[in-house]
Amino acid sequence: MQQRSEETRLKILESAVKLFSSRGFNAASVDDICADAGISKGAFYHHFKSKQELFLALLDGWLQTIDNAIEASKDMTVPETFMQITEAFPYIFETANEGLPMFLEFWLQASRDEKIWQASVKPYRRYHKYFTDLIKKGVDEGSFVEVDPELTSRMIISTAMGLLLQSLMDPKGAKWEKVARDSTTMLVNGMLKK
């Protein structure tokens, strides 16, 4: 039974998310994570080659989540998909708000490494491809006016990223959830054929 082994791995992953998001990637040391997971450093380095590799493993998990969400919305119409995304906003916003700081911190200091850069950029590119395809489909279906899918995708992602950053910088500066909803609505309305 390697069940115990798998459990240890999961415990490490859980503690890592918890500490990375609460303290930041650098501030949360390997020792901290081990302590929180209730295991030793030896166990940690048995499961992960390095702190960075641990983070990459977390990234993989998120990528999986993205792919699942994309897969789940495969059979909807384009406007329906956008509706669903808008509805899921509070959850997405919260999750992203938790994950963005640690991702940024990690990325800012590690992105000079080619391999790590590749891994970090992957989720972003996947999102971009997803939105581009979605908008293209919407245009082809005739539910959207003729927009440039590439550009529009970038703009949607900009809005999301930018709002996320703003809400992080100045959490009490606005009712961010409402701002996010209004922005999305405006963007989608601008595309919808009437």
Place this chain on the structure above:
Amino acid sequence: MQQRSEETRLKILESAVKLFSSRGFNAASVDDICADAGISKGAFYHHFKSKQELFLALLDGWLQTIDNAIEASKDMTVPETFMQITEAFPYIFETANEGLPMFLEFWLQASRDEKIWQASVKPYRRYHKYFTDLIKKGVDEGSFVEVDPELTSRMIISTAMGLLLQSLMDPKGAKWEKVARDSTTMLVNGMLKK
């Protein structure tokens, strides 16, 4: 004459910008900065209380730059101002691209400190106020349709921040300058009364 003193201070500031932007805030050590500036650690700590205080001094300088730019555009009409901003885009984009990573890195790890958070959030709030006022003025003047200045300002900043982040993450993923230009044009066109 404390001219020499002032020169040293400036040398530190210069080296700091250079190293913070090329290596990142954490990776650039105080020793590195001293070496680059050609001064000793003692001189450094004579001029700045800490590495953080040094960064806050840099922030102050940028804030000044923002204020000057705002001041300079005081007598233009609103559409003229937007035109000018759009034209200055390449320069703004480049500068921001250089400064954003170090700012983010600093902010991510230091923002738990109330004083530092205050200082960091200041430039952002100033921009937001600037755009809000500008749009309000545009609406009052009658050159813009009735939009919500608060929301629109957030959206403009989102777009800028988001594009900046995207261009940092995936520099070769698109012609970012063009994307930025197109996005701005779209946003402004959406507001202009025809």
Place this chain on the structure above:
DNA sequence: GAAATAAAACCGACTGGTCGGTTTGTTTTT
């Protein structure tokens, strides 16, 4: 205006502590 004094600027070795990662040894699993 030259010597004496005070003050500011500057130097660089050193400290205390952190942290990622390694090594060596022990327990559990199969």
Place this chain on the structure above:
DNA sequence: AAAAACAAACCGACCAGTCGGTTTTATTTC
């Protein structure tokens, strides 16, 4: 018993900040 999983002590590099002392600059005194 061999291999995988885990524990615990340990290593070495790094780095922000300190401190005693030196040099330069400004001010006062005679």
